[in-house]
Every structure is written in structure tokens, then in C-alpha cells.
Amino acid sequence: MADKLTLQEEQAMKAIWQTGEGNVKMFLEKMEPPIPPYTTLASTVKNLEKKKYVTGRLMGNLYVYKPLITEADYTKGFMSGFVKDYFDNSYKELVNFFVDQKKLSPKELKEIITLIESKK
Structure with a gap:
């Protein structure tokens, strides 16, 4: 990018x-x-x-x-860089941060897990 x-x-x-x-x-x-x-x-x-x-x-x-770049490609690159720079390249740490900050409820976490499992 x-x-x-x-x-x-x-x-x-x-x-x-x-x-x-x-x-x-x-x-x-x-x-x-x-x-x-x-x-x-x-x-x-x-x-x-x-x-x-x-x-x-x-x-x-x-x-x-x-x-010259799509919004989706920019967002993808931005998020990858953000996770790398602030969460040691770990999406698990990113999710953990939101759980710790009480920005992500157990219900929302279950919805995310369901979404991930449906993409397999």
C-alpha cells in the first residue's frame, strides 16, 4: 500500500x-x-x-x-497495519482488548464465532 x-x-x-x-x-x-x-x-x-x-x-x-485504490482495499490494508502496530499482529489480542474494555459482549462474541464458523 x-x-x-x-x-x-x-x-x-x-x-x-x-x-x-x-x-x-x-x-x-x-x-x-x-x-x-x-x-x-x-x-x-x-x-x-x-x-x-x-x-x-x-x-x-x-x-x-x-x-487508484478501492475503499475495501484501503480498509483491509489499514486494518492489517493497525493490528500489526497495536496488537502485535494478533487479531486475538484485538478482540481481547474490546472484551477488556467492555465494548464486546458475550452475545456479540458468540455471534462472531458463529460468523467465523459459517465461513469455513
């Missing part, structure tokens, strides 16, 4: 994924508040192009961008 994204870049990518292909104005329309100024988003999109997350081309006098 390319360089890790900042929060601002992730927000921009979400708008780009929702749009598919478009210009900065179109991406602004898809963003959740607080919406950045046009120039800030344009700069962020240029950074995303440098990081190889989007590709841009000039159409008339307007740049049009499209994603």
Missing part, C-alpha cells in the same frame, strides 16, 4: 470514493461537516495524487480525479 493517509486525506478519499470520478467541487459536495475550504481540499487531492491514491487528468480547464 502507498503512504499512510492523514485524517484530512482519509476524509477526502471518502468523498472521492463516493463520487467515483470528479473534480474538487464535486468532492466538496460529498463531504461531511466541517467542510474544508476549496483550496485546502484541492491541496489535499494533489497530495493524494503524489501518494498514488488518485490519478488526475486535465479535461478542458478542470482537473478530474479518480481513485
Whole structure:
């Protein structure tokens, strides 16, 4: 995967994924508040192009961008890196963390086990 994204870049990518292909104005329309100024988003999109997350081309006098990575692929890479960096590459430790923090109930854990067993 390319360089890790900042929060601002992730927000921009979400708008780009929702749009598919478009210009900065179109991406602004898809963003959740607080919406950045046009120039800030344009700069962020240029950074995303440098990081190889989007590709841009000039159409008339307007740049049009499209994603080079799917949201699913980004999420997969992000989660793999997150588990590696914070949970010693152990998904068991990740689940244990949520159980310890009382963010995952026994009922939810049983549902996860059922889901895992159904995928075998």
C-alpha cells in the first residue's frame, strides 16, 4: 500500500470514493461537516495524487480525479497495519482488548464465532 493517509486525506478519499470520478467541487459536495475550504481540499487531492491514491487528468480547464485504490482495499490494508502496530499482529489480542474494555459482549462474541464458523 502507498503512504499512510492523514485524517484530512482519509476524509477526502471518502468523498472521492463516493463520487467515483470528479473534480474538487464535486468532492466538496460529498463531504461531511466541517467542510474544508476549496483550496485546502484541492491541496489535499494533489497530495493524494503524489501518494498514488488518485490519478488526475486535465479535461478542458478542470482537473478530474479518480481513485487508484478501492475503499475495501484501503480498509483491509489499514486494518492489517493497525493490528500489526497495536496488537502485535494478533487479531486475538484485538478482540481481547474490546472484551477488556467492555465494548464486546458475550452475545456479540458468540455471534462472531458463529460468523467465523459459517465461513469455513
